[in-house]
Amino acid sequence: MEALTEDEVRASFVNCTKGEAQRINLPGPLDAVYWEHLDFLGWRDPRADQRAYIVLPWTNGPVGITLRAPQPKRKSLVRSSMCSICLTVHSASGVASFVAPKAGPAGREGNSVGNYFCTDLQCSRYVRGTLKSDAATFMEESLDPAERIHRLRAKLEGFTRSVLGDVLV
Numbered sequence: 429m430e431a432l433t434e435d436e437v438r439a440s441f442v443n444c445t446k447g448e449a450q451r452i453n454l455p456g457p458l459d460a461v462y463w464e465h466l467d468f469l470g471w472r473d474p475r476a477d478q479r480a481y482i483v484l485p486w487t488n489g490p491v492g493i494t495l496r497a498p499q500p501k502r503k504s505l506v507r508s509s510m511c512s513i514c515l516t517v518h519s520a521s522g523v524a525s526f527v528a529p530k531a532g533p534a535g536r537e538g539n540s541v542g543n544y545f546c547t548d549l550q551c552s553r554y555v556r557g558t559l560k561s562d563a564a565t566f567m568e569e570s571l572d573p574a575e576r577i578h579r580l581r582a583k584l585e586g587f588t589r590s591v592l593g594d595v596l597v
């Protein structure tokens with residue numbers, strides 16, 4: 429994706445208020461991000477671990493989505509799980525359930541969309557092989573990176589559409 433400035437990132441969020449977007453803790457200096465290796469910028473809030481954010485290129489500019497990662501109520505018995513965006517298989521802690529408020533009136537009425545993502549939101553790196561899942565030895569991915577990137581983008585687009593609903597951006 430193309431590099432974004434802090435103002436562009438803050439202005440991109442579709443499912444929180446402008447005030448909330450101004451207070452979001454960014455992942456660090458954005459000029460240190462390797463944008464050309466990313467399909468989306470994803471990060472956990474460095475000061476509030478249950479909050480997470482993704483920003484991705486969209487039709488008329490970037491779209492940002494705020495996510496919440498509820499703490500699991502009990503320890504999962506599942507030994508491994510798969511990210512729904514990049515389909516990387518992780519040990520149980522490598523995947524987390526995230527919830528995104530929907531954009532617009534639907535979100536203000538309390539509607540949200542949930543999905544399983546890589547806990548660290550580094551899907552772009554897993555599909556390129558620059559970051560390895562701790563469960564990589566159990567399940568080798570047969571697709572090459574270009575196909576995995578294509579699939580990631582399609583899955584991410586589907587998730588973004590479900591957050592946007594009828595809201596045009």
Ligand SMILES: [Zn+2]
Nearest residue numbers: 511514546551
């Ligand atoms: Zn992932």
